[in-house]
Amino acid sequence: MAAIIDYVIISAVLLAIGIYGLTVKRNAIRMLFAIEIIVNAANLNLVAFSRNLSVPNITGQTLALFSIAIAAAEVAVGLALIIVAYRLYKDIDVKEFRSMKG
Amino acid sequence: MADPSFITVAVITVASAIIALEFREIIYGAIALAISLLGIAAFFVLLDATFVAMFQVAVYVGAVVVLVIFTIMLVRREAWMAVPEGRRKVMGLLIMFVTMFGLGAIFISSSLTEQTVPEAKFTFQQIGEQMLTYYSPALIAMALTLAGAVIGALALAKVELGGSKSGSDN
Numbered sequence: 001m002a003a004i005i006d007y008v009i010i011s012a013v014l015l016a017i018g019i020y021g022l023t024v025k026r027n028a029i030r031m032l033f034a035i036e037i038i039v040n041a042a043n044l045n046l047v048a049f050s051r052n053l054s055v056p057n058i059t060g061q062t063l064a065l066f067s068i069a070i071a072a073a074e075v076a077v078g079l080a081l082i083i084v085a086y087r088l089y090k091d092i093d094v095k096e097f098r099s100m101k102g
Numbered sequence: 103m104a105d106p107s108f109i110t111v112a113v114i115t116v117a118s119a120i121i122a123l124e125f126r127e128i129i130y131g132a133i134a135l136a137i138s139l140l141g142i143a144a145f146f147v148l149l150d151a152t153f154v155a156m157f158q159v160a161v162y163v164g165a166v167v168v169l170v171i172f173t174i175m176l177v178r179r180e181a182w183m184a185v186p187e188g189r190r191k192v193m194g195l196l197i198m199f200v201t202m203f204g205l206g207a208i209f210i211s212s213s214l215t216e217q218t219v220p221e222a223k224f225t226f227q228q229i230g231e232q233m234l235t236y237y238s239p240a241l242i243a244m245a246l247t248l249a250g251a252v253i254g255a256l257a258l259a260k261v262e263l264g265g266s267k268s269g270s271d272n
Contacts, residue, residue: 006108079170
């Protein structure tokens with residue numbers, strides 16, 4: 001059984017990878033991937049702390065379920081925005097999205 | 103100390119997260135993202151959270167990644183494969199390593215390392231009870247948010263279809 005510090009370290013590594021992706025990538029879908037990785041790092045933390053508190057408490061798992069559901073909604077809206085942007089600009093490179101005008 | 107199953111899952115998760123962001127062909131990146139999310143689900147199983155793991159597989163691998171793959175099929179272009187990154191990549195790597203080692207150093211020097219793993223027995227009944235008692239307003243709000251997000255996504259895609267038609271008339 002791994003201790004909590006292992007999970008927290010993995011979570012920090014995933015967060016750093018996600019931040020790298022958000023900083024470097026200009027493809028909107030890749031940025032969405034990076035956001036997913038960050039959200040999952042946060043969920044991992046929630047569940048790990050829920051399991052490893054001195055008195056284990058299931059609230060962390062409940063919150064992780066809420067977080068997963070909200071992330072799914074966010075992806076649906078994000079992909080709809082990407083499709084709209086693709087129709088307008090014929091590209092999903094965020095550097096091309098210079099104006100908010102349709 | 104960490105056991106072999108933990109290390110295996112950790113390597114798979116982190117490696118496929120990197121592949122998801124770095125692989126040239128974006129559709130393979132989406133598949134690598136699915137593997138990374140499955141790795142997170144495996145972590146949940148290791149943490150005795152089987153219900154959350156099942157939810158993760160159903161929602162992320164079952165819905166989100168499939169949605170992403172369909173979107174990629176709609177908007178994919180060859181030109182994406184050769185986007186130069188150059189200096190931004192160096193800055194991004196720098197930020198990544200600062201975050202990783204900074205946070206890692208803070209965590210390792212904290213009292214988290216002294217924590218022992220307690221005995222725990224979780225059942226889904228507890229999650230259900232919490233969701234329907236203390237968190238029931240949040241559950242309702244989440245349901246409305248999901249419905250609003252899905253309707254909003256549909257409306258965004260649909261209205262723009264009409265808009266682009268009138269745009270092509272001009």
